Amino acid sequence: MSSLAVPPAWAGPLPEANPPSDMGVYHLPTGTYQTRAALAVRGGSLRDKRPFAASATLVRHPAGDLLIDAGFGADLTQHLAMLPWYMRSPHQAGHTAAEQLDAAGYDRGRLLGVVLTHTHWDHASGLDSLRGTPIWLNTAERQHAANEPDGKVFRSVSQGHEIHAYDFGSGPYLGFPASHDVHGDGSVVIALAAGHTAGSVIVFVTVPSGKRYAFVGDLTWQLDGIRRRVERPWLMQKFADNDPALVREGLLRMIALDALMQIVPAHDLGAYDGIPRLTHARQPR
Template sequence: MKKLLIGVAIVLVVCVAALAQTFRGATLPVTQDVAITLVVPPQVKGVQVSAIYAGQMESLAAFAYRGGSFGDTRIFGMGSILVSHPQGNLLFDTGFGKDVDLHVAKMPLLMRMTTKYKREETVAAQLAQAGVPLTDISRIVLTHAHWDHVSGIPDLAGVQIMTSQEEAQFIESDDPMAALIHGFPDLAIAPLNYREGPYLGFPNSFDVFGDGSVVMVPAPGHTPGSTITFVHTEDNKHYALVGDLVWQKEGIELPAERPWVSRWLVDKDPAAVRGEIVHMHRLQQMWPELVIVPAHDRRVWDTLPRFPAGFVRPAHAEPATAEAAPAASTP
């Protein structure tokens, strides 16, 4: 019995040591296997970006990227990035909705146990307070369909949702990570097709308004249909909305992936995520003016204009039709 206990203790020590190793700082090798050609971005009058805060969680930097400290508590913000364009306004993700308590209760047990969240005013409430009717929002664009990005959808009833074909299939599946949005009734989802050619080293793209100011590219890995969107404003600012490719900006700057336990919890294809992190790191080195915006890094969001600053009432023309079929139309 004594030998058995000693053996078990040794195994536990080895396992703990191996787990601890996955939190140690380790930068990703930066390869040059994908060619990146920079673009000359447009300056389209009326294109603006603003941030709408809608909830937060606390986490440790150690869980966000390899090399982060266990003594460094970070605010993981939730919310929407509002992209205003004369042809229509886009809300990227929704943050926490009014029923966030119910939404958290539906999460897998391990996720509930590790989630410490705080409410903030919902996106829908802030739009209403600013006198912005939902008819002035053309689309909710999902970077991906995890619960903390979709909780506010029921509060924005009637606004069409745009996401990739692959993410639409993820939403329709029985995957527990898409369970919340899967259970929402009467979703109006317009899956997009990346019908344009290469863009900034990504193999294909979708030009939302047809003028180069808002361009989406596929970035599968965190979820099957995650996206990155590049936004070029009228005042010559340039943003990359990378969703949860990384949780904090150090992920791109170093570059570094999430530690193993975080990857195991949330990433569908960690290898794809690693490749895209390196891609964005290289792009940042080539284009220092590009502001990379992780969905949860409140430090980066604090540098953005806050809604309602920059809001432009649309002319009620529509973004490009998301679906590929020539006869398809969207309200």
């Protein structure tokens, strides 16, 4: 196993954030699929079978709520059939994000949209049950989804959805070159972290307690990538990443921030520990 060099810890001040008192973050797990650690991170064991998470995350804010990714959808079987045979891992489906929102009595009219960390199938599948909810995409990721084979499921489930285009006009953020401050208060900031796909992003969230989260999508598939400073296996890099060098840069930036926030790779089930589920008692006002 070849670990990356230890980057200097982030030494600058953290960006200012003023989250409102009734802001919160909630985990909506929609299922898992099975992948061997050897295919996820360098040095992983073939015997180590891991349940890769497929989740959505609700970020509530009085100015309007967002979902980060959409997890598995109601038509999961159909979506799996669109994939090459070698990508159809054994899976276990749970309740969709839409079903969980409805079960909690959540008013979906509060949703400003779904911010996709990128447009791969296991992040976009659940859009099929979120009709009427806009999809937030930057220009590079929209073009990627329109032109690349891995955008097939997204192209199917995004039909009929409004695309809310956003740009990166808020400047650099925690070492990443460009960002978009969603509410203008620093509580939800989308940072460009291209590499896995052309327009991949990280969503940084700060809650009233001061705790910070980084929802890093597929920058790394497991926290091992951060804690052990390892990339994807070489073959998986070639297969999965649009630009492995850019992924490495982003990974090093996040390793430098590890002590300052909870880093949540989309597919690491344990990385969501401590993030509450949405219930009637916790639903946004």
